[in-house]
Amino acid sequence: MLRRLLFLLVVLFFLSGCAQKQPIESDGLGPEDYDYSITHDELIRYYRIHIPASYEGDATPLVIYVHGGAGNKRSAYVDGMDKMSDKHGFILAAPEGTGEVKLGELRGNWNGGRWETGECCETTDDVGFISAMIDDIRGKFNIDERKVYATGISNGGLMTNRLGCELADKIAAIAPVAPAAIMSDCFPSRPMPVFDVHGSADPANPADGSEPSGIFGEGGLLHMPYKRMSPYQVVDSWKKINNCSEIVQVMLRLCYVWLRGWVILIPVVHSICLLHWLVRFPMIFLLIKSGSFF
Numbered sequence: 704m705l706r707r708l709l710f711l712l713v714v715l716f717f718l719s720g721c722a723q724k725q726p727i728e729s730d731g732l733g734p735e736d737y738d739y740s741i742t743h744d745e746l747i748r749y750y751r752i753h754i755p756a757s758y759e760g761d762a763t764p765l766v767i768y769v770h771g772g773a774g775n776k777r778s779a780y781v782d783g784m785d786k787m788s789d790k791h792g793f794i795l796a797a798p799e800g801t802g803e804v805k806l807g808e809l810r811g812n813w814n815g816g817r818w819e820t821g822e823c824c825e826t827t828d829d830v831g832f833i834s835a836m837i838d839d840i841r842g843k844f845n846i847d848e849r850k851v852y853a854t855g856i857s858n859g860g861l862m863t864n865r866l867g868c869e870l871a872d873k874i875a876a877i878a879p880v881a882p883a884a885i886m887s888d889c890f891p892s893r894p895m896p897v898f899d900v901h902g903s904a905d906p907a908n909p910a911d912g913s914e915p916s917g918i919f920g921e922g923g924l925l926h927m928p929y930k931r932m933s934p935y936q937v938v939d940s941w942k943k944i945n946n947c948s949e950i951v952q953v954m955l956r957l958c959y960v961w962l963r964g965w966v967i968l969i970p971v972v973h974s975i976c977l978l979h980w981l982v983r984f985p986m987i988f989l990l991i992k993s994g995s996f997f
Contacts (some may be wrong), residue, residue, distance in 0.1 A: 758844075765837070770859050819928025833870065855880065861880040865889075882937060
């Protein structure tokens with residue numbers, strides 16, 4: 704339930720104020736699910752598309768759901784993203800990472816890049832694949848190119864951060880959920896709106912920056928051989944990348960102290976102009992008290 708509520712918040716963040724263009728001719732594909740494959744970097748890569756019933760050929764927002772570690776294109780449906788697509792009228796794209804097939808299902812991961820204390824998790828060109836996927840979808844459906852968004856959880860959140868860093872020319876905004884880090888070499892071509900979400904009870908990526916616990920801790924079944932960045936380090940990185948002013952950062956720190964221990968909703972701006980971020984370039988950090996996504 705928490706995950707579905709979370710992704711509903713993400714969808715509302717993405718789709719507020721979406722505009723549509725005039726309808727164009729389509730290739731006749733209707734409102735349902737479609738599986739596609741493309742060849743990128745000498746690999747056959749797969750993705751699934753969900754078309755909402757409301758789609759009639761008008762320019763429509765596209766939301767890319769990047770599954771978590773050991774996931775696949777079915778993960779978007781487990782989290783109810785297809786139902787949100789139908790309810791809010793966006794096209795859903797669910798790409799697959801690379802990895803082993805076990806018990807008939809892919810256990811896929813993403814190459815989220817390197818940061819100071821680690822890297823994860825593959826060596827494939829996943830950014831190039833998702834960029835090619837967007838182009839492929841554009842050739843099949845009428846997507847609103849100004850309204851292409853990406854969201855994902857855990858390893859998918861890490862990959863979503865990388866997409867924000869390297870695909871700012873195609874992706875309008877991102878919403879990473881419980882990302883382990885953000886890559887060090889992050890230089891988006893423009894300020895990137897971000898909705899960053901963490902849970903204060905997340906055992907895989909503790910909000911206080913401590914080591915993972917339980918099955919994610921050392922010796923645990925899902926322990927990873929790298930040191931994660933704390934949620935606040937990830938947010939601080941995005942603040943620097945988006946050129947937050949010192950004045951604004953002080954204001955944000957005061958907001959954090961005032962709301963500590965509760966749901967934290969912090970708007971982070973990319974410039975000193977406080978009115979500008981209200982319209983164009985927000986960054987929101989949401990820490991859900993006692994929240995865990997596992």
